[in-house]
Amino acid sequence: MPIPAQYSYRPDGETNTNTPYQPVPWPQTFMTWTGANGDTIPLTGDITCTSSPAGIAVTKGPAGLGMPTYDLKADQLPNMDGGLFRSVRATTRDITIPLLIRGADRTSTIRMHNRLLRALNPGQGPGWITAYEGDGVARHLECYYVSGAEGAETEEAAGFTRIKCAVVLRAMDPYWYSNAELQHDWHLDQGTAQPFLSSSGYPSFFPLRISSTTFSPDGTVTVTNDSSVEAWPVWSCTGAAAGLRLENTTTGKTFRLRDTFSIPASQTVTVDTSPGIKTVTMGGANLWPQMRADSVLWQLKPGRNVLRVTAGDVNENTLIRLHYVPRYLSYVGG
Structure with missing residues (x-):
């Protein structure tokens, strides 16, 4: 059953007199992809087509940007419950980034789409996904493109001046690296x-x-x-x-x-x-x-x-x- 409580009550009987917390202003995260061809493409760019004829934006639902997955090794114990821990290691990391490409016209949309495909081509080598947080710290992850940009001409996934795809990237080293040495x-x-x-x-x-x-x-x-x-x-x-x-x-x-x-x-x-x-x-x-x-x-x-x-x-x-x-x-x- 619920326990009645007041957030301002303390067990010692004193009243909480702390001043209200003031939220810290925080700019939005900025993200780019740098392909093996050296082209750096903003993934949180302008899709209103006011500052450029075409842009790319990350839509809702990116996954894999937090903790890596881990592989735990253990031995099962005979005639006993549980197991005996042996080792742990971080595995490769898969990141899914839903993208929306939008242009002012069909020509600019196709140009931006082809630019992204050339930068994603894993046959040329790995690329870098870089995230710039509101604190000014930039961190990057070396990745290979795996899938997601094959294309689908459905009403939801494509239009005359827009293309949607969920790009899957794989990092052999699962850790993010600072851009500052x-x-x-x-x-x-x-x-x-x-x-x-x-x-x-x-x-x-x-x-x-x-x-x-x-x-x-x-x-x-x-x-x-x-x-x-x-x-x-x-x-x-x-x-x-x-x-x-x-x-x-x-x-x-x-x-x-x-x-x-x-x-x-x-x-x-x-x-x-x-x-x-x-x-x-x-x-x-x-x-x-x-x-x-x-x-x-x-x-x-x-x-x-x-x-x-x-x-x-x-x-x-x-x-x-x-x-x-x-x-x-x-x-x-x-």
Whole structure:
């Protein structure tokens, strides 16, 4: 039966005196599709044909823009209820976007329709669906066209100056990526850098901690991944530097090059930790043999990560750069 209650009542007897919530003004979402041919088409465009002869708009009922679907693995327990959880992974993502193409005349309608078909052609490669939210943050998802634009000459689906279709797109990577790449730099600050071992007589022999005027002298920096999905960084390490060590102290994982390997001056070692890539190169040469056996190409976990960079034989031209793109569960974040 219903329980009588007042929203302003508190169990301690006090009256709710909070001021009324003021809604935050929020612009409408803007969405585009960028095909493999490089053509960017607004999907939330003008279909009144006042600013252009033809336009495309997303109609009611898009699906698949939120959380990805997950595949759970479990073992069934003999003679017991339930199962034993083993693993979870996000599967590929299918997105359905109902579209309305409308033109001022038949010619402009057909031109816009053909422009969309050329941009959707999966034979040319994947495209990008990009959503611009009211907070100004843009996130994109790499997709292949699957179906939906085959065409139907029914009264509801087509007309002389309008075409309706529900485009189905498939993302092999189910996570949305920010359009903004984040970056952190480490370089030698002559005023704060000190020998790693407390001896100033051999500054070119003992390894120096790389620091910056914006980072602490011990080479540590806090990187906050504002997503609930891990991010995979790319490192650009420009020499001179010896015995490079990249450590995530929060997760306890470390990447290290051999102490005997030095990055020559003006040369750059690129460490790409991205899934499916996992490369360590310098000038196109594979540097996997120069990695320590206990090295891990680690990721940034969701939330706070404390990173430390150390190296030896550094100079004022040494630059260690971390850059990464946050990933999200939904087009609005998460």
